[in-house]
Amino acid sequence: MSDERRIDTTERREVPWLSVLLGYGPMLPLVLGAAGAWLLAGPLRSADIQLTLLFAATILAFLAGVRRGLSFRTAGGPTAAQIGTMLALFILALASLACLLRARLLSAAVLLAVGFTVTAALDPIAARTGEAPLFFARLRPTQMPIAAASLVAIAAALLAR
Numbered sequence: 763m764s765d766e767r768r769i770d771t772t773e774r775r776e777v778p779w780l781s782v783l784l785g786y787g788p789m790l791p792l793v794l795g796a797a798g799a800w801l802l803a804g805p806l807r808s809a810d811i812q813l814t815l816l817f818a819a820t821i822l823a824f825l826a827g828v829r830r831g832l833s834f835r836t837a838g839g840p841t842a843a844q845i846g847t848m849l850a851l852f853i854l855a856l857a858s859l860a861c862l863l864r865a866r867l868l869s870a871a872v873l874l875a876v877g878f879t880v881t882a883a884l885d886p887i888a889a890r891t892g893e894a895p896l897f898f899a900r901l902r903p904t905q906m907p908i909a910a911a912s913l914v915a916i917a918a919a920l921l922a923r
Contacts, residue, residue, distance in 0.1 A: 777897045785905050791817050792912035799919035811916060812862065815870045818913060819858045822877045826851035832894050844893050847884055851877055868920045875913035882906030 777785070795814025802810050829848040833840030854877035861870035885902035888894035 775896045775900065777901045781897065781901060785901055786908075788817075788821055789905060789908040789912070792821075792909050796912040796915035796919070799916045811867055811920070814912075814916060815858065815862055815867060815874065818874045818878075818909065819855045819862070819870070821909070822851055822858070822874060822881075823855035825877075825881055826855060829888075829894075832888070836893055841893055843884075843888070843891075847880070847888070850880060854880075868917055871913045871917040871920065875910045875917065878906045878909040878913065882910065 792814060795810055795817070798810035799807065799814070826848050829844055829851060833844040833848070836844065854873050858870040858873040858877075861867070861873065882902050882905075885894055885906075886899040889896050889899035889902075
């Protein structure tokens with residue numbers, strides 16, 4: 763059997779409505795958390811930042827699981843890229859959680875921003891090579907920068923105070 767992956771050309775390229783809802787919905791708490799990092803003060807600000815980073819870490823860990831799950835649909839079995847991406851996202855999520863436990867909020871925000879940026883860059887490639895649904899090529903480049911920008915805004919707020 764050839765190492766070449768088969769792409770299902772009958773698969774829809776449009777982003778399904780449910781994927782729009784479930785894709786952009788979880789970005790809203792990140793945007794609100796970033797706004798809170800700039801607008802809130804005292805214990806509320808601290809809680810806002812910690813909860814937002816915790817939420818972002820769970821979303822990134824979920825995305826690692828999505829990548830692993832997608833590898834089960836790949837003709838010929840999982841690719842090294844799928845497993846590598848899954849591990850990278852999971853390790854970034856885990857490392858950010860470790861930073862949160864040690865109150866290293868800036869480090870956690872940076873690790874998470876990297877993870878979402880990696881997803882924005884790699885998921886469209888995975889879609890074009892048949893390692894992810896075709897609609898990821900349209901969804902991820904607009905969805906993931908919302909998360910990454912929110913986390914960069916939190917990092918900037920942490921540096922500003």
